Amino acid sequence: MSIPNINLTTAEWSVMECLWQKSPRTGREATEWLKKSMGWSRSTTLTLLRRLEAKGAVACDDQGGIKSFRPLIRREDAALQETEDFLDRVYKGSLSLMISSLTKKQALSQQEIAELHEVLREMEANPDD
Amino acid sequence: MSIPNINLTTAEWSVMECLWQKSPRTGREATEWLKKSMGWSRSTTLTLLRRLEAKGAVACDDQGGIKSFRPLIRREDAALQETEDFLDRVYKGSLSLMISSLTKKQALSQQEIAELHEVLREMEANPDD
DNA sequence: TCCCATTGGTTACACTTGTAAACACATTGT
């Protein structure tokens, strides 16, 4: 399988976000970005990058000492994976159960609801699934 | 705050499911249930129950040696918590982004879609949120 | 040429999580 099930930890998600936002990035860029956004020290980011490389989630190209990193998995794929795990655990795998729970808890803002309708309308218009 | 943010691990979710399904349950009932459903040994379940008690997620009433456990948090609340964390991490907090991503990935079955419509219809019928 | 700054790697360490054995105490049939 070309898209193996890779599970990202929360810290790893942050690193991936950095690379998904723009890639490739040199080690320098990545560490600086994450120092700003997360307050992490240089080594922390580099360690995470290594772990992600080991997992097969990022690749690193080394040209003359300087390394640059790029994601090997797409955000959508990671997100889908995460979503399935989550839905299974919390909502017995059922998306509609999730939505109806949220509405019951009144946890959806007017705006969310409007957007939902919008998405559903689009879904109807594009019955390609 | 009376509903503190409690985060459950996957194993802890299993224990809570057991108690949410029926409560109170004696230690015995719980261990047996989880041995069946999860294949866990007695001690595993009891350890988890203790950890959950420490977290304030379950209470245990001790009458004459035998203990019985009951949840202190409701499933809906735990689920909502979990859902918020998840949505923030993966979909920038936006439910509609989640749904539209899923439709783009064609990750929804016909049935899911039908159910979604159903939920939305209900939502329209009950504009109490 | 030699030192400093930059870049990446190695090692570390505490905390969490999953899983359970080992132990201790109570109860009860014989």
Place this chain on the structure above:
DNA sequence: ACAATGTGTTTACAAGTGTAACCAATGGGA
């Protein structure tokens, strides 16, 4: 009274995670 059984507690331990200090190499300026 005692052994067997049931019930709960303590201790353990490996793997995973968050976080980073420390070390090694290397390239550029004095």
